[in-house]
Amino acid sequence: MDNKEATHTCGQCLKEVAEANFALHETHCSRFLCLCPDCGEAVPREQLDQHREEEHSQTRCKKCNQKMERCQLKDHESDECVQRLQTCHFCDLELPQWELDQHCLACGSRTELCCDCSRYVRLKDQQEHHRTCLATNNNITSSQTTSAPPNQAKETAICDGCMASFPAEDIEKHETDPTGHWVSGVKEEIQTSSTPAPTVTWSCRSSRYGGMRQSAKSSRT
Ligand SMILES: [Zn+2]
Ligand SMILES: [Zn+2]
Ligand SMILES: [Zn+2]
Ligand SMILES: [Zn+2]
Ligand SMILES: [Zn+2]
Ligand SMILES: [Zn+2]
Structure with missing residues (x-):
């Protein structure tokens, strides 16, 4: 209606x-x-x-002396004033907002003994440490029941030399391996001087990848 x-x-x-x-x-x-x-x-x-x-009459914040309309004062005092008191979440001390950042930087850098692992941990790292510290403990205690850690060999990396992918932990070994993926000219020099085991020489250099890279190069020129 x-x-x-x-x-x-x-x-x-x-x-x-x-x-x-x-x-x-x-x-x-x-x-x-x-x-x-x-x-x-x-x-x-x-x-x-x-x-x-x-x-709307002009007034000043009693704490920071900033000029403003009366109706803005309440919001200013609770949310904006640089002199409003804030609590440091490391030590629960109340101090003006403008001092808080610097205080927390120093306050959070203090260390405290972790009673789980007996190491000194910075206060600002404690939350993160507590997680990993407990996670480590959990792994130790649960390793008897679970056969394989869940995150093992999760990350892979691609070799720039031969475009093959490896577990991240193996890529460095692979890239520095002189028998791995080096260009043939260099490799022959290595071969004649140090004679590496022939079975390892071509391990990462499949003809498929080599062919792909060659054709890509020739089509560009
Ligand atoms: Zn009306
Ligand atoms: Zn009005
Ligand atoms: Zn103020
Ligand atoms: Zn503090
Ligand atoms: Zn710990
Ligand atoms: Zn390679």
Whole structure:
């Protein structure tokens, strides 16, 4: 019923008013209400001065001396003021916001003995340490029941020389292996001087990868 009725927007208070009541409302509104020039709110005309004094007169934050409208003071004191007190989450000390960052930097660098592993751990690393410290302990205690650690050999790396992929822990060994994937000219020199085991020589250099790289090169030129 209500939302079927046509409405007008009152130019005075900007409310939607039913058309049937509009004339009456507007007269009433313009007589008793006016828009605050500072915030645009509809305010009883007789209270406008009081409203502007309470909300929009200039004041200063008692803590940081910053100038602002009265209505902004509450938010400023609780969320913005650089002098508002904040609690250091390392030592629970209360101190002004502007000091907090520096304090936490120093405070979090203090160390405390971890009673699980008997090592000194910085306070800011404790959360992370607690996780890994307990995880290590869990692995030790659960290794009897589980046969293989879940994360083993998870990361792989691609060799730039031969495009073959290896477990990350093996790639360095592979890349520094002179018999691995070096170009043949260099490899022959190595071979004649040090004579490596022939079975290892071509281990990572499958003809398929070699062919692919060659054709890619020739098509570009
Ligand atoms: Zn109105
Ligand atoms: Zn206002
Ligand atoms: Zn302030
Ligand atoms: Zn602290
Ligand atoms: Zn520990
Ligand atoms: Zn290789």
